[in-house]
Amino acid sequence: MKTPLSSELAPSTTTDPVELYNGAPPSFGHAMHKLFEFDPSYVNLNHGSYGSLPMPVRVACDKLSARIEANPDRFLRIECIHHWNEARARVAKLIGAETDECVxxxxxxxxxxxxxxxxDWNEGDIIIGTTTTYGAVSRAIRYLGDSPPHPQVSTFDLKFPISHAEILENWRKHVRQVTSEGGDLKQTRKVVAVIDAIVSNPGVRLPWKEMVAICKDAGVWSVVDAAHAIGQEVDINLSEAKPDFWISNCHKWLFAKRGCAVLYVPRRNHHVVKSPIxxxxxxxxxxDEHYDGPQDFVRLFEWTGTMDYVPSLSINAALDFRQWLGGEHKINGYTHNLAIAGGKHLATLLGTSVMDPEGGLTLNMVNVELPIPGDIKYSDEINSLLLNTLLVERNTYAAHYYHNGKWWTRCSAQVWNEISDFEVLADALKDACQKVVKFAKK
Incomplete structure (x- = not known):
């Protein structure tokens, strides 16, 4: 049996960038730029959208790609599964789950x-989403509602700023209302709730564990969209939180190669997932003539068609990199504190305010109001104007969006950022917002 991928690709004393593992990592802040391959003039405050690949992880991926191409048959037919299982085991440990509950x-x-x-959807079943559910997921819920047997779609209204206590109070009421209706179907129908761990826009942390508990008490299935969670939320323990399903991208905050994600399904729910896509x-x-029960859950996901396995296997290198940097608490201690300080500084420079002044909803993404009047609504033209000004003219970016009658920016604080990056962004945003206001007056 081959040695594990992470040890096989361990840093050596060559001139490879991964040789840095033999010494201490750079200090957090701009010194970290040497470990990433950004355009030197680019100020990146939008790591949350697509992730950013560290150079040592990219080198490990390149080595793996070369090894695969040297003998694709041997790797894909024999060796790949060992590395896939190692990645599952390591990511499962990080999120407090059993290895065979993760694919x-x-x-x-x-x-x-x-x-x-x-x-298995039936007439009268209900899917609960929210007004801040990620667009593609919201559309998936809508698609299922549009398809026979047409499960009903129930939308929970979320408008920020709002406290966790208010969210939970309103969520409990919404779930209670949904589960109390339905007449004769009430006893047999299923209700499935899609819950964000961290909302994409606004970039805020939800009390998802408590929301899951409310669902459990009401007999409602919980599907947690945790796209931004792993690598940003520390001490995740799914064995304690007990969601029915939980999914998180590993190419965002964990530093793996895009795209890969972990799907957690506790053993009690393996029977629900009859086939991957x-x-x-x-x-x-x-x-089948000799059918003796469904395929094992994990084996269903081992091979769903020919694909590039490098992103999934890069989880091993990403975890090695994060350990070298000092681990989850050290990384997120820096990025969280910078998000809080940077958000306040940006708001002062823009003459606006942060969405979450107390910081209870903020992890590593901070939301700051933009100086654009609320009566200027979203349009494709305004979106393009903001994108072109920030990315093409100013070579910086933090996500922008319209929510609850105001324009906002969502800044992702990462290990390479410093407070001065928020000052560069402030200048670019002032320019962009002025152009938007001028455009809207035409």
Whole structure:
């Protein structure tokens, strides 16, 4: 049996960037730029959207790609599964789950779709989403509602700023109302709630564990969209939180190669997931001549068609990199504190305010109001104007969006950022916002 990928690709004394592992890592802040391959003039405050690949992880991926191409048959038919299982085991340990409760998929949207499309929907069933559910996931919920037997779609209204206590009070009321209606169908129908761990826009932390507990008490299935969670939320323990399903991208805050994600399904719910998307060659059909039960959950996901396995296997190198930097608490201590300080500084420079002044909803993404009047609503033209000004003219970016009658920016604080980056962004945002206001007056 081959040695594990992480040890096989361990840093040596060569001139490889990974040789840095033999010494101490750079200090957090701009010194970290040497470990990433950004355009030197680019100020990146939008890590949350697509992730950013560290150079040592990229080198490990390149080595793995070369090894695969040297003998694709041997790697894909024999060696790949050992490294896939190692990645599952390591990521499962990080999130407090059993190895065989975790499989790897392309991204969170893929994983959420896999879960939702494996439910046997019946007339009168209900899917709960929110007004801040990620666009692709919201559309997946809508698609299921549009398709026979047309499960009902119930939308929980979320408007920020709002406290966790208010969210939980309103969530409990909403779940109670949904589960109390339905007449004769009430006893037999299923209700499935899609819950964000961290909302994409606004970039705020939800009390998802408590929301899951409310669902459990009400007999409601919980599907947690945790796209931004792993690598940003420390001490995740899914064995204690007990969501019914939980999915998180590993290419965002964990530093793996895009795209890969972990899909967690506790053993008690393995029977729900009858097939990945697409259906693999080893699917067991009840119509098979010698059918003796469904395929093992993990084996269903081992091979769903020829694909590039490098992103999924890069989880091993990403975890090695994070350990070298000092581990989850050290990384997130720096990025959280910078998000809080940077958000306040940016708000002062823009003459506006942060969405979450107390910091209870903020992890590593901070939301700051933009100086654009609220009566200027979102349009494709305004979106393009903001993108071009920030990315093309100013070579910096933090996500922008319109929410609850105001324009906001969502800044992602990462290990390479410093407070001065928020000052560069402030200048670019002032320029962009002035152009938006001028455009809207035409």
């Amino acid at each position: 790897l998929v392309n991204n969170t949207s893929h994983g959420v779709n896999t879960v939702l499309r494996n439910f 697409p259906t693999p060659h080893n699917y067991h059909s009840p119509q």
